[in-house]
Amino acid sequence: MSTSSAAPRGPFRLRASLADRIGEPSLRTLTAVSALGVVLLILWIAETVVNQSSTAVSQLGIGFLGHQVWDPNHNIFGALDFILGTLVSSFIALLIATPTAIAISIYLTELAPRAIRRPVAILVELLAAIPSVILGLWGLLVLGPFLTNHLEPFLKSFLAWTGIFNGTPSPVGMLNAALILTIMALPIVTAITREVFETTPRDLKEAAYAMGATRTEMIRMVVLPLARPGLVGAVILGVGRAIGEAIAVTQVIGNASQFQASLFAPSGTLAAQIASEFQGANPGLWQSSLMYLALILLVISLVVNILGRLMVRRTAVH
Amino acid sequence: MALENPSPLGLLAPVPGSARRRAVNRAVEIACTLAAVLAVAVLLLVVISVFIKGAPAISWKFLTSNPQTSTLNFGVNSGGIANSIVGSAILIGLASAMAVPVGILVAIYTSEFAGPRSSSGIRFALDVLNGVPTIVTGVFVYGVLVVGAHQSGWAGAIALAIVELPIVARSSQEVLVLVPRTLHEAGLALGLKRWRVVVSIVLPTALGGLITGAVLGVARVAGETAPLIFTSSIFSNLGLTTNPAQAMPNIPVTLFSLSESASPQDHAQAWASALVLIAFVLILSILARAFHARSMAKLSH
Numbered sequence: 001m002s003t004s005s006a007a008p009r010g011p012f013r014l015r016a017s018l019a020d021r022i023g024e025p026s027l028r029t030l031t032a033v034s035a036l037g038v039v040l041l042i043l044w045i046a047e048t049v050v051n052q053s054s055t056a057v058s059q060l061g062i063g064f065l066g067h068q069v070w071d072p073n074h075n076i077f078g079a080l081d082f083i084l085g086t087l088v089s090s091f092i093a094l095l096i097a098t099p100t101a102i103a104i105s106i107y108l109t110e111l112a113p114r115a116i117r118r119p120v121a122i123l124v125e126l127l128a129a130i131p132s133v134i135l136g137l138w139g140l141l142v143l144g145p146f147l148t149n150h151l152e153p154f155l156k157s158f159l160a161w162t163g164i165f166n167g168t169p170s171p172v173g174m175l176n177a178a179l180i181l182t183i184m185a186l187p188i189v190t191a192i193t194r195e196v197f198e199t200t201p202r203d204l205k206e207a208a209y210a211m212g213a214t215r216t217e218m219i220r221m222v223v224l225p226l227a228r229p230g231l232v233g234a235v236i237l238g239v240g241r242a243i244g245e246a247i248a249v250t251q252v253i254g255n256a257s258q259f260q261a262s263l264f265a266p267s268g269t270l271a272a273q274i275a276s277e278f279q280g281a282n283p284g285l286w287q288s289s290l291m292y293l294a295l296i297l298l299v300i301s302l303v304v305n306i307l308g309r310l311m312v313r314r315t316a317v318h
Numbered sequence: 319m320a321l322e323n324p325s326p327l328g329l330l331a332p333v334p335g336s337a338r339r340r341a342v343n344r345a346v347e348i349a350c351t352l353a354a355v356l357a358v359a360v361l362l363l364v365v366i367s368v369f370i371k372g373a374p375a376i377s378w379k380f381l382t383s384n385p386q387t388s389t390l391n392f393g394v395n396s397g398g399i400a401n402s403i404v405g406s407a408i409l410i411g412l413a414s415a416m417a418v419p420v421g422i423l424v425a426i427y428t429s430e431f432a433g434p435r436s437s438s439g440i441r442f443a444l445d446v447l448n449g450v451p452t453i454v455t456g457v458f459v460y461g462v463l464v465v466g467a468h469q470s471g472w473a474g475a476i477a478l479a480i481v482e483l484p485i486v487a488r489s490s491q492e493v494l495v496l497v498p499r500t501l502h503e504a505g506l507a508l509g510l511k512r513w514r515v516v517v518s519i520v521l522p523t524a525l526g527g528l529i530t531g532a533v534l535g536v537a538r539v540a541g542e543t544a545p546l547i548f549t550s551s552i553f554s555n556l557g558l559t560t561n562p563a564q565a566m567p568n569i570p571v572t573l574f575s576l577s578e579s580a581s582p583q584d585h586a587q588a589w590a591s592a593l594v595l596i597a598f599v600l601i602l603s604i605l606a607r608a609f610h611a612r613s614m615a616k617l618s619h
Contacts, residue, residue: 020511027513031427034420035440038487041480042447048461049454103353111347112354122607123358129603130364131541133570134592137577138364141371141585183360190357212333214343237449244451247543247570251577271453271544278457278548294457298450305449309442 049298053291055284064292070257070273072281077289079270079296081259086269086300088259089174089249090242093181094189098235100182101189106219109197121194128187136251139180144171144252151175152264167262172254175263177272180248185238192237192312196230197223233311240304244297246271270297365596372593375586381594384557399591401558405566409471409550410540412562413478417539418532421486429494430516441491448484452544455480460548471562474550482539489531489610493524496617526613533606537599543570551575569595 050057056064060077067078108121152169159165200223208218224231254266255276268276270293281287379398386397424444428437459477463470497520505515521528551571559566569591576588 020514023513023517024511027426027516028431031423031431034423035427035432035436037420038424038440038447038483039443042443042450044462045450045454045458048458052457052461052465100353100356103350104357106346107350107354111350118611120354120358122604123361124354125607126600126603127357127361129537129599130361131543131570131595131599133541133543133574133577134368134596135364137573137588137592138367140577141589142367183364186357214339216343216346217339219346240449244449244453246451246453247547247574251574271451274453274457275544275547278460279551291457291461294454298454301449301451301454302446305446306442309445 046298049291049295053288053295055288056292057288057295059285060289060292064289065296068258072277072286075285077285077292079293081257082268082270082273082293083296084259085174085253085267086243086271086297089178089181089253089267089269090185090239092174092178092263093185093242094235094238096179096182097185097189097238101186101193101234101238102231104186104190105193105197106223108194109200110215110219110223124190125187127183128191132184132245132248133251135180135183136248139176139248139252140172143179144176147171147173147176147179156264163261164263167260167264170254170264170266172252172266173264174253174260174267177249177253177267177269178263180252181242181245184245184248185242188241189234189238192234193227193231196227196234196312200226229311229314233308233314236304236308236311240301240308243269243304244271244301246275250275270294270300365600368589368592368596371586371589372591375590376593380587380590399569399572399587399594401567402569402572402591403594404558404560405471405550406540406568406570408560408562409475409478409546409566409568410536412471412475413482413539414532414536416476416479417482417535418486421483421532421535422490422528424483424487425490425494426516426520428491430512430520441488444484444487444491447480448488452481452542456545456548459545464549469548469550469552469565471550471559471564471566474546474566474568475562477545477549478539478542481542481545482535485538486532486535489534490524490528493527493531493614493617494520496527496614497523498617524617527610527617530606530610530613533602534610537602537606540599540602541570541595543574546571547574 056077060067064077064079065083066080068080069076069078070081071077104124108117112120148169148171152165152175155165156169204222204226205218208222213221249269250272253268253272255268255272256266257268257273259267274290274293274297278287278290281290377398381398381403382400383398384401385399424440428440432440456477459473459480463473463476501519501523502515505519506512510518546568550565550568552565573588573591573595576584576591579585579588
């Protein structure tokens with residue numbers, strides 16, 4: 001290093017290196033602390049929810065999960081019906097959303113004219129931009145009456161024997177919640193499915209076509225098998241979205257604390273129950289039990305999201 | 319060959335069963351197209367419902383006056399939602415002031431400083447945070463800031479910031495990854511330190527994408543209700559509040575409580591509030607998405 005030849009630049013160099021000496025470690029530290037903060041925040045959220053639910057956890061124990069009755073007036077609390085409500089509503093939502101999402105993704109990656117692919121993809125994604133409280137309002141005041149007057153009597157007329165399409169048609173209830181959740185899960189599942197389909201190697205597709213496969217056969221032989229882990233991941237992430245939705249569900253599900261086999265009947269989910277009762281719950285066992293519901297919800301959604309991410313990542317690798 | 323081929327085309331004739339295969343193919347194609355049409359139709363149905371039902375109640379008075387309720391008209395609001403509009407603006411502003419810088423810092427860490435292992439670890443943590451149900455985020459902030467104190471605009475803004483942070487960080491990461499390696503290396507070759515490369519080269523290059531990513535985060539968080547119902551939903555007065563130390567009225571919570579009411583007048587107000595909210599969110603999302611795609615495309619070549 002010939003420092004002597006750079007004599008006139010001395011002061012500049014000193015200033016620059018001072019800035020470097022402060023700037024380099026501070027940016028490094030600042031960004032590292034922020035990143036560490038994300039991890040700590042997750043732990044803090046978990047710790048707080050565990051802490052707030054400790055009264056209920058110690059008094060009600062693990063039996064809370066299997067207990068059916070929720071009766072704040074008599075201080076009796078059980079989570080089973082809300083767990084069932086959560087699982088059933090998300091299950092129905094994904095039962096409808098998954099095939100629809102796969103179909104839309106096939107349309108967007110294989111069928112649609114190039115010019116309209118992006119606009120249609122954006123429109124489907126915009127479905128996810130509708131605030132949940134507005135979707136809930138629409139579910140309550142538009143979809144609800146339609147269900148009561150048309151869809152539910154129609155389903156009942158020939159499917160009543162199944163037991164799940166039975167009972168009095170009602171604007172709020174499990175079916176309405178499941179349909180609203182379908183609308184919410186659809187754009188998420190579609191976005192991931194489409195991305196996974198787009199990674200299908202071109203030469204494999206062309207090989208299938210060269211062997212005389214129709215487009216449908218090519219999709220069945222090439223696209224779907226390659227996309228399988230990603231598809232599973234997409235569905236799991238859709239479940240994660242559906243399980244965690246509180247506001248829209250509480251608006252349309254009717255907030256009953258009893259789970260019934262009929263899809264027309266009002267029901268409840270973990271998230272919706274927290275949203276609807278937390279304001280009015282007096283501190284003590286009631287509020288702590290709601291926190292216990294939040295803890296169950298947090299555990300389920302963490303497991304679901306971690307699983308889903310791992311599956312999606314596995315497909316992205318190949 | 320004893321194979322009997324009745325077709326005059328000989329071996330060039332369609333394979334047996336090809337009519338059926340073509341029909342199946344056609345049916346699948348039609349079903350896929352219908353699915354796409356259905357999804358777009360649902361979007362339009364919701365948006366158009368909100369416009370048709372919300373528009374009649376929208377007026378200058380609705381947008382610029384505070385709620386007026388009296389026992390004379392049975393507690394029905396005959397005023398507007400100015401207080402909620404102002405409150406929402408402040409909450410979103412505060413939340414973004416916290417989430418956007420931190421989100422970009424996290425993204426810089428993963429793209430510039432962290433090794434591949436910790437970088438993918440942080441990315442995973444962001445996805446996990448993004449997967450925490452927003453109602454749990456609300457309950458968390460309630461447990462930390464509201465228990466033992468009271469609801470406040472600050473608590474609401476922090477809850478929103480927690481929802482916004484992973485969205486901003488993830489979209490920023492995607493943008494930063496696209497900044498060409500060669501620009502980095504040119505900077506480093508000139509003797510610049512890493513922080514200098516980040517501040518003078520990476521951030522200016524990626525600025526457009528970072529801004530549009532942040533705007534998408536804002537659009538997402540503007541309609542969030544669950545983080546606010548425990549943190550900023552009980553208002554001591556219905557007047558205009560600009561003080562975040564008090565609970566602040568906001569559009570999502572107002573809309574939520576109006577929708578829970580049984581009165582048709584309240585529903586009319588709910589639709590009108592929904593129109594204000596959905597217009598804001600959709601315009602922001604569409605603009606941000608259009609610019610985002612442009613700036614990402616610009617970066618990647």
